Amino acid sequence: GAVVSQHPSRVICKSGTSVKIECRSLDFQATTMFWYRQFPKQSLMLMATSNEGSKATYEQGVEKDKFLINHASLTLSTLTVTSAHPEDSSFYICSAKRGSGQPQHFGDGTRLSIL
Amino acid sequence: QQQVKQSPQSLIVQKGGISIINCAYENTAFDYFPWYQQFPGKGPALLIAIRPDVSEKKEGRFTISFNKSAKQFSLHIMDSQPGDSATYFCAASAGTDKLIFGTGTRLQVFP
Numbered sequence: 001g002a003v004v005s006q007h008p009s010r011v012i013c014k015s016g017t018s019v020k021i022e023c024r025s026l027d028f029q030a031t032t033m034f035w036y037r038q039f040p041k042q043s044l045m046l047m048a049t050s051n052e053g054s055k056a057t058y059e060q061g062v063e064k065d066k067f068l069i070n071h072a073s074l075t076l077s078t079l080t081v082t083s084a085h086p087e088d089s090s091f092y093i094c095s096a097k098r099g100s101g102q103p104q105h106f107g108d109g110t111r112l113s114i115l
Numbered sequence: 116q117q118q119v120k121q122s123p124q125s126l127i128v129q130k131g132g133i134s135i136i137n138c139a140y141e142n143t144a145f146d147y148f149p150w151y152q153q154f155p156g157k158g159p160a161l162l163i164a165i166r167p168d169v170s171e172k173k174e175g176r177f178t179i180s181f182n183k184s185a186k187q188f189s190l191h192i193m194d195s196q197p198g199d200s201a202t203y204f205c206a207a208s209a210g211t212d213k214l215i216f217g218t219g220t221r222l223q224v225f226p
Contacts, residue, residue, distance in 0.1 A: 004158075006158070034213075034214075041221075042218075042219070043218050043219050044159070044204070044216045046214070049213060093158045093159070097212065100212060103149060103161050104161070106158035106159045106160065107158050108156075109156070109157065109158045111156070
């Protein structure tokens with residue numbers, strides 16, 4: 001159990017376009033979902049924490065108007081990278097947890113490449 | 116104070132050997148210490164986790180040793196196999212469930 005699905009797994013698009021990434025908890029209800037960014041050979045950097053039905057909490061230095069997060073249901077959160085530019089190219093990973101004190105389960109990530 | 120320091124950065128181990136990865140923290144409020152395994156192009160997968168009320172936890176070939184007074188914890192992989200070759204991350208959290216990740220250790224196990 002505790003499967004988290006992320007879609008798409010890879011996306012390539014032109015500079016200036018917006019890209020939406022979906023994160024779904026397949027076999028459990030996720031009260032909290034997290035979005036991370038990972039550069040090659042580096043650790044995971046937390047971008048934001050989202051709770052179902054409320055606004056996301058962004059980490060310092062993360063532009064909330066650029067990285068729009070929606071957590072509309074207990075099984076779905078979306079990250080939209082608005083007006084993407086080459087510097088936004090990265091590996092974006094989501095995670096989900098059942099509740100407080102429960103472990104985070106990660107999706108398989110989305111490789112975003114902006115040309 | 117929020118950092119989790121991880122070492123070594125990379126590790127090469129012979130098949131059947133023991134792989135040891137170490138992490139240290141400063142924030143005494145941390146109360147949950149998981150280890151994640153990540154293969155290239157994949158998300159991290161939870162391996163094993165420990166809370167500070169125990170000094171050791173073992174699951175199969177994986178063992179976490181925890182030293183509360185030294186604020187250190189380590190992952191031991193016994194009988195390391197080529198399939199264990201991956202990047203390993205330690206992490207810590209303090210009640211809020213927000214994980215602070217270590218910098219990662221790239222493990223290579225050679226036959």
